[in-house]
Amino acid sequence: MTHNPTNPTQHSLFQKVEQVRRRRAKVRDATITLAHGSGGKAMRDLIDDIFVGSFDNPLLAELEDQARVSLAELIAVGDRLAFTTDSYVVDPIFFPGGDIGSLAVHGTINDLAVSGAKPFYLSCSMILEEGLPVDALRRVARSMKAAADEAGVKIVTGDTKVVHRGSADKIFINTTGIGVIRPDVSISARNLQPGDKIIVNGYLGDHGAAILIARGELSFSSAIESDSQPLNSLVDAILDVCPEVRAMRDATRGGLATVLNEFALSSEVGIRLYESSMPVREEVQGICELLGLDPLYLANEGKLAVVVPSDRAQTVLAAMRAHPTAEKATIIGEVIDSPQGVVLMQTLFGTERIVDMLVGDQLPRIC
Amino acid sequence: MTHNPTNPTQHSLFQKVEQVRRRRAKVRDATITLAHGSGGKAMRDLIDDIFVGSFDNPLLAELEDQARVSLAELIAVGDRLAFTTDSYVVDPIFFPGGDIGSLAVHGTINDLAVSGAKPFYLSCSMILEEGLPVDALRRVARSMKAAADEAGVKIVTGDTKVVHRGSADKIFINTTGIGVIRPDVSISARNLQPGDKIIVNGYLGDHGAAILIARGELSFSSAIESDSQPLNSLVDAILDVCPEVRAMRDATRGGLATVLNEFALSSEVGIRLYESSMPVREEVQGICELLGLDPLYLANEGKLAVVVPSDRAQTVLAAMRAHPTAEKATIIGEVIDSPQGVVLMQTLFGTERIVDMLVGDQLPRIC
Numbered sequence: 256m257t258h259n260p261t262n263p264t265q266h267s268l269f270q271k272v273e274q275v276r277r278r279r280a281k282v283r284d285a286t287i288t289l290a291h292g293s294g295g296k297a298m299r300d301l302i303d304d305i306f307v308g309s310f311d312n313p314l315l316a317e318l319e320d321q322a323r324v325s326l327a328e329l330i331a332v333g334d335r336l337a338f339t340t341d342s343y344v345v346d347p348i349f350f351p352g353g354d355i356g357s358l359a360v361h362g363t364i365n366d367l368a369v370s371g372a373k374p375f376y377l378s379c380s381m382i383l384e385e386g387l388p389v390d391a392l393r394r395v396a397r398s399m400k401a402a403a404d405e406a407g408v409k410i411v412t413g414d415t416k417v418v419h420r421g422s423a424d425k426i427f428i429n430t431t432g433i434g435v436i437r438p439d440v441s442i443s444a445r446n447l448q449p450g451d452k453i454i455v456n457g458y459l460g461d462h463g464a465a466i467l468i469a470r471g472e473l474s475f476s477s478a479i480e481s482d483s484q485p486l487n488s489l490v491d492a493i494l495d496v497c498p499e500v501r502a503m504r505d506a507t508r509g510g511l512a513t514v515l516n517e518f519a520l521s522s523e524v525g526i527r528l529y530e531s532s533m534p535v536r537e538e539v540q541g542i543c544e545l546l547g548l549d550p551l552y553l554a555n556e557g558k559l560a561v562v563v564p565s566d567r568a569q570t571v572l573a574a575m576r577a578h579p580t581a582e583k584a585t586i587i588g589e590v591i592d593s594p595q596g597v598v599l600m601q602t603l604f605g606t607e608r609i610v611d612m613l614v615g616d617q618l619p620r621i622c
Numbered sequence: 623m624t625h626n627p628t629n630p631t632q633h634s635l636f637q638k639v640e641q642v643r644r645r646r647a648k649v650r651d652a653t654i655t656l657a658h659g660s661g662g663k664a665m666r667d668l669i670d671d672i673f674v675g676s677f678d679n680p681l682l683a684e685l686e687d688q689a690r691v692s693l694a695e696l697i698a699v700g701d702r703l704a705f706t707t708d709s710y711v712v713d714p715i716f717f718p719g720g721d722i723g724s725l726a727v728h729g730t731i732n733d734l735a736v737s738g739a740k741p742f743y744l745s746c747s748m749i750l751e752e753g754l755p756v757d758a759l760r761r762v763a764r765s766m767k768a769a770a771d772e773a774g775v776k777i778v779t780g781d782t783k784v785v786h787r788g789s790a791d792k793i794f795i796n797t798t799g800i801g802v803i804r805p806d807v808s809i810s811a812r813n814l815q816p817g818d819k820i821i822v823n824g825y826l827g828d829h830g831a832a833i834l835i836a837r838g839e840l841s842f843s844s845a846i847e848s849d850s851q852p853l854n855s856l857v858d859a860i861l862d863v864c865p866e867v868r869a870m871r872d873a874t875r876g877g878l879a880t881v882l883n884e885f886a887l888s889s890e891v892g893i894r895l896y897e898s899s900m901p902v903r904e905e906v907q908g909i910c911e912l913l914g915l916d917p918l919y920l921a922n923e924g925k926l927a928v929v930v931p932s933d934r935a936q937t938v939l940a941a942m943r944a945h946p947t948a949e950k951a952t953i954i955g956e957v958i959d960s961p962q963g964v965v966l967m968q969t970l971f972g973t974e975r976i977v978d979m980l981v982g983d984q985l986p987r988i989c
Contacts, residue, residue, distance in 0.1 A: 268966075268974055268975075268976070269961070271976050272961045272964050272976065290981075290982050292875075293875065293876060293980055293982070294874065294875025294876025294877075294880050294921075294980060295876045295880055295919075295979050295980025295981060295982070296978075296979040296980060296981045297981070297982070298875075298876075299884075299979065317810075317812075318811070318884075318888070319737065319810065319811060320706060320733045320736065320737070320871060320872075321704045321705060321706035321733050321734060321736075321737045321739070321799075321801075322704070322705045322706070323702050323703070323704055323705075323737060323803060324702065324703045324705065325701065325702060325703075326693065326696060326697050326700070326701050326702060326703050326802070327697075327701055329693060329703070330693050330694075330697055333693070334692065334693050334694055335690050335691065335692060335693060336690070336691045336692075336693050336696070336800075337688045337689070337690055338688060338689045338690075338691065338743060338745060338778060338779055338800060339687060339688035339689070339745070339779055340745035340746070340747045340779055340780065340781050340796065340798055341747065341781045342747040342748075342749050342781055342783050342794075342796060343783075344749060344783045344785050344789075344790075346789075366687045366688050367688060369687065369688075370686065370687070370688045370690060372688070376705060378705060378706070378707035378798050379707070380707045380708065380709040380796050380798070381709075382709050382711060382749075382794055411705060412705055412706055412707055413707065414707050414708045414709055416709050416710075416711045418711050418791060419791075421788065422711075422713075422790065422791040423711075423789065423790055423791070423794075424785060424786075424789040424790070427709075427749055427790070427794065429707065429709060429747050429796035429798070431707055431745050431747070431796070431798035433703075433705060433800070434688075435693070436690060443684075443686065444685070444686060445684075504687060505687075507661065508659075508660065508661025508665075509660060509661025509662045509665075510661075513661050513662055517666075517685075521685070552662075554661075594636070594639045597639050599635075607635055608635075609635070609638050609639065611663075612662050612663040612666070613660055613661060613662025613663060614657075614662060614663050614664070615657050615660070615662070615664070
């Protein structure tokens with residue numbers, strides 16, 4: 256059957272076709288509506304405009320339901336894939352030092368990097384609350400793109416859902432990442448050996464403290480910014496001088512205390528920290544004292560704990576301090592035989608106390 | 623410094639160590655609390671119990687912050703990786719024919735499969751609302767495991783966040799998947815050629831109708847179940863007889879109408895559907911007529927549209943009908959030269975109407 260414009264029925268059909276095509280111009284809503292998650296025209300326009308427009312890469316622009324990438328490019332780097340996922344629910348979504356978008360990119364890149372992986376690709380899945388200003392979403396998407404560019408990774412596939420007002424808190428973002436692990440490394444929480452040194456790359460608790468203050472529920476303000484940053488370049492610098500790194504992890508939710516407890520439990524060793532060496536900004540320490548918090552449990556989004564053999568510690572420390580993300584790198588403790596599974600702190604007064612895993616709720620909900 | 627139990631300070635430290643170890647027994651809370659997302663002890667217990675316990679695979683049990691898998695195993699299957707993400711926000715979380723857990727596994731597997739990929743690994747990231755019964759979470763996790771087992775995929779990495787009561791709707795799940803595309807296929811929404819036939823694997827709209835009714839907002843009940851199912855085995859059967867498949871996509875949000883509009887737009891062709899061939903259950907058709915809905919826009923979670931060269935259509939149809947997930951497979955339309963980017967329906971009355979993309983909101987929020 257061909258379309259014959261002289262047939263009156265067909266003529267009216269062609270007019271409708273033109274109407275449909277005209278409706279496919281971009282919409283410019285001010286806020287997110289349920290239609291933007293419907294799978295239909297409004298969603299396609301939103302994806303074209305905000306995500307394809309901001310993330311700007313050919314894989315995403317194909318708008319298939321999955322990204323397709325070359326395995327040859329990956330296997331040229333190593334023979335082990337690292338695969339990690341994280342959902343970000345931070346409130347507020349914009350805060351000093353970053354926003355939920357840059358955080359979602361940094362966090363997942365860092366989870367790849369600490370395994371010794373070069374991060375390649377990220378997915379981005381958003382759950383949006385009806386009523387979210389479209390401009391806020393645009394700002395978050397641009398921030399994700401900038402963060403991904405800085406770290407040399409690509410956002411190649413995505414998904415958008417919209418839920419009724421009150422069924423989510425503005426924006427939740429899931430990023431899932433793929434990287435390839437360097438062939439010369441074997442990093443695991445199970446590898447700690449007595450005598451190993453523990454190093455962190457700088458001040459602890461900045462992210463947690465910045466979020467606490469950004470909520471505006473406290474009666475004071477401060478200049479503390481989140482430390483949200485990508486750590487893949489720092490990890491490269493560490494592994495270049497010390498491929499024999501035992502364990503490495505970014506100290507996010509639960510803070511440094513939780514990471515070290517997990518190390519101690521997994522490796523069945525003890526850990527002794529030196530309170531005198533713990534890098535905490537005076538301002539963060541002050542906030543913690545006011546609120547009865549411990550900076551060791553505050554979240555960081557650009558800090559890692561790395562465990563290295565004792566005889567490599569000074570070399571690693573020097574390499575870290577030469578890197579812009581680790582100028583304040585410090586040896587904060589050592590691995591000990593016993594008590595197994597327990598982290599001890601040698602206090603400023605010379606006594607020892609236990610630094611337990613976080614029990615109960617963390618204040619605030621910060622990553 | 624060694625620990626000397628005869629030293630009174632050290633003796634009391636050892637008692638504390640024992641207390642801390644005892645506290646690390648499993649907790650058995652009845653509902654999810656903010657502590658379960660804190661990064662600390664309660665979260666570790668929850669992950670050990672619910673996720674490591676249910677998903678039961680060694681990669682996850684290592685509890686590193688990233689899964690590490692062999693690239694050699696992947697490259698043995700093909701040289702292109704498929705990578706896809708989806709967040710699931712379905713309400714209610716349990717419904718006839720499935721739940722949010724099985725849906726989250728099926729949906730992401732299907733997004734991999736329709737590219738011609740063998741699905742290998744899934745991540746699972748959950749956003750939980752404070753107050754969610756722990757038993758509901760356990761049931762969802764078990765359902766995910768069963769769905770993954772059925773499809774031959776492994777859930778290898780995960781994340782859990784808990785948000786304040788009212789900041790999310792019970793459970794949101796993100797699953798992100800990795801698969802490897804068969805070397806002999808090239809499937810894309812851009813590949814349609816005039817003359818190609820369009821086949822679906824069975825009844826349309828079951829998932830959308832089942833969710834509508836499961837919400838209990840309508841005054842009638844029905845026996846309609848969601849069609850949620852994994853399609854990777856069906857896709858294998860199709861590609862085994864027809865590696866020259868042009869395009870394939872599962873018809874989820876926005877329904878079949880949206881998928882076909884995307885095909886027509888991407889390939890710059892027209893599509894003509896035959897209303898007389900459209901497989902819709904009488905019960906679903908009845909509900910649609912009552913509510914003024916069109917089954918072509920209802921979501922499916924186990925249905926795909928496959929476009930094949932005309933001379934391969936009967937072979938593909940026969941292979942599909944021999945598969946348990948496609949007994950009702952039907953040729954529903956064909957690709958035409960023009961009007962480009964438009965889907966037409968040849969109605970039962972012999973006239974033609976436009977089947978546009980979904981404009982505005984889909985009813986209900988169903989995937």
